[in-house]
Amino acid sequence: MRTRPLKVALLGCGVVGSEVARIMTTHADDLTQRIGAPVELAGVAVRRPSKIREGIDPALITTDATALLKRGDIDIAIEVIGGIEPARTLITTAFEHGISVVSANKALLAQDGAALHAAAEQHGRDLYYEAAVAGAIPLVRPMRESLAGDKINRVMGIVNGTTNFILDKMDSTGAGYQEALDEATALGYAEADPTADVEGYDAAAKAAILAGIAFHTRVRLDDVYREGMTEVSAADFASAKRMGCTIKLLAILERAADGESVTARVHPAMIPLSHPLASVREAYNAVFVEAEAAGRLMFYGPGAGGAPTASAVLGDLVAVARNKLAEATGPGESAYTQLPVSPMGDVVTRYHISLDVADKPGVLAQVATTFAEHGVSIDTVRQQGKDGEASLVVVTHRAADAALSGTVEALRKLDTVRGVASIMRVEGE
Template sequence: MMRTRPLKVALLGCGVVGSEVARIMTTHADDLAARIGAPVELAGVAVRRPSKVREGIDPALVTTDATALVKSGDIDVVVEVIGGIEPARTLITTAFEHGASVVSANKALLAQDGAALHALAEEQGRDLYYEAAVAGAIPLIRPLRESLAGDKVNRVLGIVNGTTNFILDKMDSTGAGYQEALDEATALGYAEADPTADVEGFDAAAKAAILAGIAFHTRVRLDDVYREGMTEVTAADFASARRMGCTIKLLAICERAADGGSVTARVHPAMIPLSHPLASVRGAYNAVFVESDAAGQLMFYGPGAGGAPTASAVLGDLVAVCRNKLSGATGPGDSAYTQLPVSPMGEVVTRYHISLDVADKPGVLAQVATVFAEHGVSIDTVRQQGRQDGGGEASLVVVTHRASDASLNGTVEALRNLDTVRGVASIMRVEGE
């Protein structure tokens, strides 16, 4: 039977995502009530600029006092879409302490303080849901912590930032340089005026921390994630990738060690074979590739950002949390029982593509090969080409077999000390093989 007293929802933030959440709550009110078993009522909307016109939202609901809203004592669920660390952290903890469960899209906060927030939610008997924090509309967190709860996940490999994927896809498909592709992404609204969080990998690193923690049932914080941005990727790198039958993506990679004793989490540009499912992810879309013991390989694909797609994930969590409220239960919480250590980047093993500018004279290749051998890095292929502009220099491209990151770094430092090596043009990992 339908409960007549509505469940009250406080909305913190009414920007691109928050306004869509409010709109869907209003336009789909009957459907949401039927799915939940009770009506849901928007009881208040906390904003910074109350004078702004917000279509479809009763001005009487708008307040600048978010603390008073979450402290009111009659709020069932707080939806937090303001982002950042503070005041979001304080507001969420206050909501738990005053009887509300929380739905959040705040990747930065969850990557930094997820463990503490989960602990407080459990202590207070509340829910903390955050499907929208990682991949927009793509259902990912719930499959990892519920559908695959009986399986052992070994690897999560994904494109989790639409801005960077749009830029790299544009560079690949048109031959554009990085700045030209970034300018187009900005003009189309895919990139912020300050794109640092996206292009330097901070956004993806926060998402990688969340994914690794859920997938491997351990504590992974943002500081544990190795991060490289993609601002140094060039048209020449894409040309080399095409010669190898690859493309380049900014990847979030979370792995469990073969012996199961540790995990790694990293974000960086990488070459992946065109045959890999992630290679075909175009434009501003996201996709995550999961590998587990029993289920095998799973692919999750869809829009990873935007008001409506992200609001879809938020509303899915809202329905789940409201159902839990009615039944007097809470959903799955933190499951960090394994307490696995996070290995440093130096222990990560993969293949590498190294492009060197070298003197165009006999014996150079032998010198370079000797340096690789001395550091225990095995060479798979070598390609040498003289520069068209002459000048006595050549381009030497080396692709290695699998080696540790520490061994590769030692190799590169030694190469830089060779008189015949004029410079290391680029270093890129090769994944997905």
């Protein structure tokens, strides 16, 4: 066993970074045995040096992350700063100075993953990022390595714990969106500004990373279709229950039937209660992977939080450290297929549409004709009328998203349709 320690620079020491430092200290002997050499926390770069950080030697604290990376003795950098800059520049600097990187930065990887992978390859260094998607759940490495010999056709999952907590509370208690969000905020699941979560930006970044791995092609954040879940209502859940469904914010990544393109999307959807994802409660994450040979696989567990995310970071640290000792690198970017990402209009699925209409003869026929004119076949219709107004709920057969959009636009122009209350896709059947 090598006695000289591998030196680690920790970039960022917030909730996740402090947990990483704690585990590195308390599990130092175990990590040494698993890696084959000691790992030593050699420096911690922070913005606020005056903050008390329990268990961390104050002598390790610095505000100059660049100088820490350039000092010449660092083997591995752990980046848990988040955001685009200065994280991007620091990771690039690490590669240039012979340092491998472990990152939890989903936003940066979704935006600039290709450039970072290229820099890692140019300098012969590792870039690992298990913690960037689904917290403690082992997902990136199984898809990148264990399923490397298989063909993944579809990935569908709950990859944001905050939104799952909110939707679960709305489903189980009948709470409205704002009430469920307030509870999530009080419990620390939602940030003071929850926009990144509830509008789907966080899930979309993770979807871009997973799509790139699953389909061996480059998928950027801008390629992912995104809808938030702020418009999901108690009425939507009531309709879902009548259909034997619940509602989840899903990331869905699919390879086209002809294998010539892929789609990547994030949006709320109804899924049958019989689907494994329907039973994912509270702030948990779960990802359903469909592969040609392996079949259907489900990965489940806590998707966020300091300790779970630190667990994934430390798993990457062990892997990268072992590679360092072996003078090798792990798998880099695999983008050989260069498949185009098709627009949302090409996606084919079922839809649940709720309309507010006039309660008078001929309305249903008018609505049905509009669907037919746009090539969207109706599966079921439910109508409830009262005092001259009516609610009309239409569930379609599978249709292209572009055809459904054209249908909705035409429905809004009908004199008998007073409003389109909600549109929701139906998945997982």
